[in-house]
Amino acid sequence: MNGAFARALALLLAGDPLLTSILRVTLIMTFCSSMTALLLGAPYGVLLASARFPGRKALILINRTLTGLPPVVCGLFCYLQFSGTGPLRGLHLLFTVAGMVIAQVLLITPIIAGSMETAITHIVEPMRESARGMGLSRGRTFLLTLNESKYALFSSYLLGFGRAMAEVGAVSMVGGAIAYKTNVMTTAIMMYTNMGNFSYALALGMLLLLISLIVNILAHVLQRSVGV
Amino acid sequence: MIELFDVQKRYGARVALDIPALTIEAGERLAVIGPNGSGKSTLLRLLAGMIGADEGVVRSSAFVRGEIGYLPQKPYAFDMSVQKNVELALAGEPNRAKRAQEALERVGLLHLAKARANRLSGGETQRMALARVLAKPRKLLLLDEPTACVDIAAIEQIERAILDYVAQTGCTLVFSSHAPSQAMLLSTRVLALDGGRIGELGDTAQVLHDPQEESTRAFLKNWKL
Numbered sequence: 537m538n539g540a541f542a543r544a545l546a547l548l549l550a551g552d553p554l555l556t557s558i559l560r561v562t563l564i565m566t567f568c569s570s571m572t573a574l575l576l577g578a579p580y581g582v583l584l585a586s587a588r589f590p591g592r593k594a595l596i597l598i599n600r601t602l603t604g605l606p607p608v609v610c611g612l613f614c615y616l617q618f619s620g621t622g623p624l625r626g627l628h629l630l631f632t633v634a635g636m637v638i639a640q641v642l643l644i645t646p647i648i649a650g651s652m653e654t655a656i657t658h659i660v661e662p663m664r665e666s667a668r669g670m671g672l673s674r675g676r677t678f679l680l681t682l683n684e685s686k687y688a689l690f691s692s693y694l695l696g697f698g699r700a701m702a703e704v705g706a707v708s709m710v711g712g713a714i715a716y717k718t719n720v721m722t723t724a725i726m727m728y729t730n731m732g733n734f735s736y737a738l739a740l741g742m743l744l745l746l747i748s749l750i751v752n753i754l755a756h757v758l759q760r761s762v763g764v
Numbered sequence: 765m766i767e768l769f770d771v772q773k774r775y776g777a778r779v780a781l782d783i784p785a786l787t788i789e790a791g792e793r794l795a796v797i798g799p800n801g802s803g804k805s806t807l808l809r810l811l812a813g814m815i816g817a818d819e820g821v822v823r824s825s826a827f828v829r830g831e832i833g834y835l836p837q838k839p840y841a842f843d844m845s846v847q848k849n850v851e852l853a854l855a856g857e858p859n860r861a862k863r864a865q866e867a868l869e870r871v872g873l874l875h876l877a878k879a880r881a882n883r884l885s886g887g888e889t890q891r892m893a894l895a896r897v898l899a900k901p902r903k904l905l906l907l908d909e910p911t912a913c914v915d916i917a918a919i920e921q922i923e924r925a926i927l928d929y930v931a932q933t934g935c936t937l938v939f940s941s942h943a944p945s946q947a948m949l950l951s952t953r954v955l956a957l958d959g960g961r962i963g964e965l966g967d968t969a970q971v972l973h974d975p976q977e978e979s980t981r982a983f984l985k986n987w988k989l
Contacts, residue, residue, distance in 0.1 A: 662840040665814055669834030669906075670853040670896050680852075684843055 544739035544746075554715065559743070562701065562720040565633055569640035570697040577645040577696070578689055579682075581652025586660045586681050596653065602646035611709030614639040618710065631712040636720075639706040644696045651695050655688035656681070690759050697751060701744065765790050766811060766904070766936070771820035773806050773960075780806045781960045783820075790825070790903075793930065793937040795951035795968065797944075799983055803960040804940035805837055808908045811938060824904065833902040833935075837909050839893030841881035846873065846892050849881045853896045867899040868892070870925040872918055886913040894922060898929050905930070907939035911946065923949055944972050944984065956980040 547555045584596055616622050618630040629635035663684060667677040704722035711718030713727055721744045728737035766788040773781040781803040788794055796804045809815045810822060812834035842849050850864035857863070868874045871891040876884065881892060890913050897905065910926065911919045923946060930937050941947050947954055947968060954971040956964040958979035964971055975981045 659840070662836065662838050663842075665809075665812075665834070665836040666840040666842075666893060666896075667852075668814065669812060669832075669836055669839075671830035671832065671900075671902075672852065672855070676855065680842060686843070 541739070541742040543735055544743045547739060548743070555740075555743075557716045558719055558721060558724050558740070561633060561718065562744075563747070565636050565640065565707070565720055566697060566700045568633075569637045569644060570693065570700045572637065572641045573644035573648050573696050573700075574689075574693050576641070577648030578652050578685075578692065580645070581649035581692070582656065582678070582681055582685060584649065584653045585657040586664065586678065599646050599650050599653070603650045605643060605646070607643055607703055607705030608709065610639055610643050611706035614642070614706065614710045630710065631714060631718055633711070633718060636707045636711040636718060639710045640700050640703060643703065643706060644699055647699055648692045648696045651692040652685065652688050655691070656685050659684065686762065687759075690755055694752060694755055698748060701748060766822070766824040766938075769821045769823075771810070771817045771822060773803075773810060773815065774818050779960050781810065781817075783807075783962060786955070786962065786965075788936060788938060790936055791934055792953060793951045794939075795947035795954045796938065796940040796957060797942070797947060797954060797983070798957035798963070801959075802957040804957055805908050806960070807957070808834070808906050808938065808940060809836075811904075812906050830900075831903040832906065833897035833900075833904070834906040835890075835893055835897050835908060835910055837912065839889055841884055841889045841892065843880075843882050845877065846879050846881050846884070847877040849892055850895050850899050853899045857900065863899055864895075867895040870898060870928070871895045872921045887915055887918065890914055891918065891922065894925070898925060901933040902935055905935050905937045905939075907937070909940050909942065911941075911943070919946075926950060948972060956983065958983075 548559075584592065584599065614635065615630065617624045618627070618635050619625065629638065660681065663681060664677060667680055672680070702722060704726060707718075707720055708723045708726070711720070711723065713719045713723035719727070721740050725737045725740045725744075728734075728740070768783050768786040770785070771781065771783045772779060796807060798804055806815070810817060811824070812832055814834070842852065846868065847861065847864050850867050851860045854860040854863055865874060865877060868877055871894050873888065873891050873895060876888065881889070884892060890910070894907070894910055897907075907926070911922055914922060926937070927950065929935070937950065939950065951968045954964070954966065954968045955962065956971060956975070956977070956979070958977070963979040964975060964977045971980065972984065975984055
């Protein structure tokens with residue numbers, strides 16, 4: 537364990553092509569899926585917290601249920617859609633990074649939406665009354681709500697990012713963990729553990745933690761710079 | 765003019781407001797008094813259009829966005845400067861900065877114009893929220909306990925600001941209050957609510973000095989005018 541981090545750094549500095557590929561695919565997949573999930577989940581979460589419409593409570597319940605969706609079930613669902621007999625076979629998404637991103641977006645969007653909804657639901661009513669009390673329109677009130685949700689937005693994104701990076705079930709089913717193509721940190725850790733190459737698996741695990749630390753530091757700096 | 769006919773508002777099984785008929789004339793100043801849970805805030809939220817009635821009709825000639833100014837009991841401070849908060853109410857209008865500063869001066873908060881609004885105390889937040897409402901002319905002003913968290917020294921200034929605003933705009937004023945002296949100063953009529961129903965409605969001096977209903981007498985018995 538002691539030498540795992542040093543080994544990971546040594547592999548990175550040496551430009552190990554396999555490790556570099558795993559790192560690159562992991563970052564691309566995680567960034568794309570977490571950002572897409574944020575773009576879809578954040579407004580949806582704000583809408584669930586702030587708008588009043590028939591069926592809202594049912595949608596909240598469905599969203600909360602989906603936050604507990606097992607990744608392998610999501611992976612299986614996507615696999616069946618993308619495989620040779622599935623309705624989306626023509627898109628050739630199976631065993632591609634794009635397919636992995638789609639599976640992760642399905643998993644993470646409800647988590648981000650639920651996190652946003654929970655975080656801002658208690659401020660929505662006083663905010664709405666104050667905004668409407670000044671005579672502001674619904675649209676302007678919604679924009680103000682988004683602006684007031686900055687902190688929740690950061691924390692929800694980090695939650696989604698962490699989930700995307702640590703996820704293994706769905707990406708291994710949809711991506712297939714193909715070396716130099718769809719193998720990411722988590723699937724590689726599983727693979728090397730099964731092969732008995734524990735030091736390489738540990739080195740990857742350490743790198744995964746390091747990436748998470750760097751992203752959290754960057755988010756913290758960004759958060760401070762925008763005054764949240 | 766505002767008219768309420770057979771209005772009922774329920775929260776679950778509890779009837780929060782039950783008003784068979786109420787008319788508020790244009791330009792009138794009406795104080796709404798009553799103990800906690802008597803329906804004061806529900807009435808004001810209903811008049812502001814924040815909630816709808818479960819039964820009955822609320823009619824108002826001021827039901828146009830921007831013509832009603834409503835100060836909720838727990839106003840929200842948006843995450844920006846105090847002045848920007850007030851400027852929100854003046855979106856799309858000329859001289860926003862100057863008018864926002866004038867509104868802040870009226871409530872004695874100009875010295876905090878550049879301060880972050882969500883760092884203000886409860887009383888300061890209430891004064892800022894009042895400045896947001898008073899920043900532009902409106903037909904109907906609805907204030908839910910406008911001085912509830914405000915210190916004694918600032919209450920007089922706020923009451924004067926409200927009176928000046930009403931005199932300048934000629935708007936209709938409906939406010940809730942726990943202070944009889946405030947009702948006496950700001951209103952021409954008093955509506956005493958009791959368990960969501962009209963306990964007493966009449967001339968301010970008459971209701972406060974000589975209440976006819978037992979519920980109003982019970983509510984006023986510890987008040988010193």
